[in-house]
Amino acid sequence: MHSFQELIEQFGQRFEHRQFPEQPSRLYDAASHILEIGGKRIRPVLSLMGNELFDTLHDDAFHVGAAVELFHNFTLIHDDIMDKAPIRRGKPTVHMIYGDSAAILAGDVMLINVYEKLNKIRAHYKHKIIAGFNKAAIEVCEGQQLDMDYETMDPEQVRYDDYVRMIGLKTSVLLAASLQLGAVIGGAGEGNQEHIYNFGKNIGIAFQIQDDYLDAFGDPEKFGKQQGGDILVNKKTFLLLKALELCNPAQHNELKTLLASSPDDKVDRVLEIFKSCKADVWAEKEKERFQEKAFESLESIAVLSSRKKPLMELANYLLNRQQ
Amino acid sequence: MHSFQELIEQFGQRFEHRQFPEQPSRLYDAASHILEIGGKRIRPVLSLMGNELFDTLHDDAFHVGAAVELFHNFTLIHDDIMDKAPIRRGKPTVHMIYGDSAAILAGDVMLINVYEKLNKIRAHYKHKIIAGFNKAAIEVCEGQQLDMDYETMDPEQVRYDDYVRMIGLKTSVLLAASLQLGAVIGGAGEGNQEHIYNFGKNIGIAFQIQDDYLDAFGDPEKFGKQQGGDILVNKKTFLLLKALELCNPAQHNELKTLLASSPDDKVDRVLEIFKSCKADVWAEKEKERFQEKAFESLESIAVLSSRKKPLMELANYLLNRQQ
Missing domain, CATH: 1.10.600.10 (Farnesyl Diphosphate Synthase)
Incomplete structure (x- = not known):
């Protein structure tokens, strides 16, 4: 069993290096930018904890952790374009530096790389992990759409329960799935x-x-x-x-x-x-x-x-x- | 063995219905729009042909076919945003009707659904199929970036061989992979x-x-x-x-x-x-x-x-x- 801090370090040792090739530089520098400006790596640590709650740590939990972290960063790049956000973690956003087109494409290639990570795990539970991951990933997109829909509505038209559901989709299901997929690896x-x-x-x-x-x-x-x-x-x-x-x-x-x-x-x-x-x-x-x-x-x-x-x-x- | 026309019909019977849920409607109507305005379904037919060249048709070739067709349409939605294209197949493009944000998100959710299709295939060759698909998908993104890079360059700075390579990545590797993945299913x-x-x-x-x-x-x-x-x-x-x-x-x-x-x-x-x-x-x-x-x-x-x-x-x- 490891503490939160120890798991952050263990994950970092495997993840904190450039995840992408050098060329085409505009594409991969854009994708690397968002990973290099930090982030707490909460989601991969949740996958490691989900695994370790039930069994000793397995390499697959690091692969799933890398997948959920890449997915989270993909959503940040695309959400920042949609929100026209200039700043993220105190630094200019990807689309501010590289333009909208390279930022869209950097998000896309990052999303494909999510599945490169998921493809590394054992065949034994690969179907279950990809299905669980996809469910959460689709829900995150649905949550983002609902958030944009609600933005244009009068606040009184937005029912509180619908708002809680939207927040759940947009921000919570990925945390929940990160834990659950770790638990699957741990044999829960x-x-x-x-x-x-x-x-x-x-x-x-x-x-x-x-x-x-x-x-x-x-x-x-x-x-x-x-x-x-x-x-x-x-x-x-x-x-x-x-x-x-x-x-x-x-x-x-x-x-x-x-x-x-x-x-x-x-x-x-x-x-x-x-x-x-x-x-x-x-x-x-x-x-x-x-x-x-x-x-x-x-x-x-x-x-x-x-x-x-x-x-x-x-x-x-x-x-x-x-x- | 089936002809090109017969395979288009067989694929259509399984594919030509709404691929997405009703809600959130803005997200899924945007994603459905590009599929509803047609397209020749060349890529899925290539997967079916790749399979049938070596063995009788297997359900998995239809799943891979649906995956490559969804992927192709995802690239069309995002490319049209990048190119600011107003028209596709004689109809307004997705971002012209639904706005850039919904179009980005519709592409994203379509890309996730690609892997829902790929997750349906037999475990036996799932690793190989996802790896082969991802390689092509990443190359398509790289090709699109190179295309955008070349656009801003003086035509004399673009070497002919580099241009051929870019076209290969942007337009040919997905055709090639569609065939190859079908062949894998056929046991080649x-x-x-x-x-x-x-x-x-x-x-x-x-x-x-x-x-x-x-x-x-x-x-x-x-x-x-x-x-x-x-x-x-x-x-x-x-x-x-x-x-x-x-x-x-x-x-x-x-x-x-x-x-x-x-x-x-x-x-x-x-x-x-x-x-x-x-x-x-x-x-x-x-x-x-x-x-x-x-x-x-x-x-x-x-x-x-x-x-x-x-x-x-x-x-x-x-x-x-x-x-």
Whole structure:
């Protein structure tokens, strides 16, 4: 059994070198750029942990880990084009440096390379792993489309449950699948696979609620982002959708007016409404609710509880950050 | 053994229905659009022929056929975005109808579905098929990048051999791999796989030379495109690159002047130069050269020559069109 930190290091030793050929340089430099600007490599570590929860580490978990990390970075390149995002991890995005066309193509070639990694695993469970991976990958695309659909809708037209489902698809299913595919490699049965998948999925949603909360109420010094960045761009967040539900008619009107305008004190005034209708308190409870669901699933996994320690540690690391 | 026409029908019976779910509709309608506007389904038929050259048709050849057809359509969606192409097969392109973001995402989800198809085949040769497919898929991306790189270069900086290599990657390796993967399913040995791959690759290059030739010298009524369309947009073609090599200094100067300007009689004057430096004669010979290489490879395949009839028919259909 290895700790979270040890697994990050082990994965890094195999992954932190150029993953692509030199030529054509524009294509492969674009693909390499996103991998070189960092990232926490959470998803591959989840695959290693999923494996190690049930059995000693197998090479295949490193292949699956590389696949999910490449897939995650592929989505970042393409999402940044769609969102016209100029910055990622403090550096210019791939399409800003190499142009949209090379960025589209770099994402494409990265996605094909995902399956080069998956093709390395043992034949024994290859069908199951590729099927599980594809299910998550398709859901991530569906989540991204729903996110874009919701963006153009009035926030009141977006039902809270639909929003939770979208966030689940866009951000949580890949975390869940990373764990589950690791568990398959470790020889877990169907029931245990389902529990570890649900653990990952609910941790992911709790993490997203926390992310929305920190964007609004976090200390910008610690959080490293502008406070209220989501509010400034009218982003649909857990907080906004819930505030529209919770607030009284006067607050509701003010919130709608603020959404349709951009006064200098927009962030402060929206935060004031969030607080007076207790959307902040609700968000903390909602995060806890998903966190508890996650830990119940973890409890249900039929292995010695001492083996679950690294997963507990990782969950606490992800969900107790102030920054 | 089935004819080319029979195989198109057999593949169509399995493929010509909606390949995607209903929701999210924007994503899957975009993906379905490109499949619904037609296409000759040449690549899947090549997989079926590759299989049938060596053994009776197996379901797996239909799965591989669906995979290569989905992959081909994925490249069309993304290439059309990169080229800002408004029209494909006489219909608006996916990104013109659904926007760039949905078109990027529709391509992505189509590429993932390629591997859903490949995951259906027997474990026995799954590793080999996915490896062979990935090699071709990566080469197609590399070819597209090289094509974009060459687009920004002066035509004289592009070496003829590099251009042939680029065309091979961009348009021929997928034809070659479609045949080869079918042959794997049919149980062909390594040597025969190589021969059928080379047959497909050289047919593809001959086809591209013919395409360039018809764009310049074809009857626009029969060819269905504007005559000299490539000349009008200064597209690098076999003809242009070779003409620059073959022509005398005076013709060379005139060609360079024409490339840098757009007089009303540009097409006629460029065609005149092509003819006086005999680039047209050269192109017909060059096409024949690749065609002969292809037929030599077909000859070398160690099966009864009567089994090769459908492949001969298809090659003649592709390479003797006037339109």
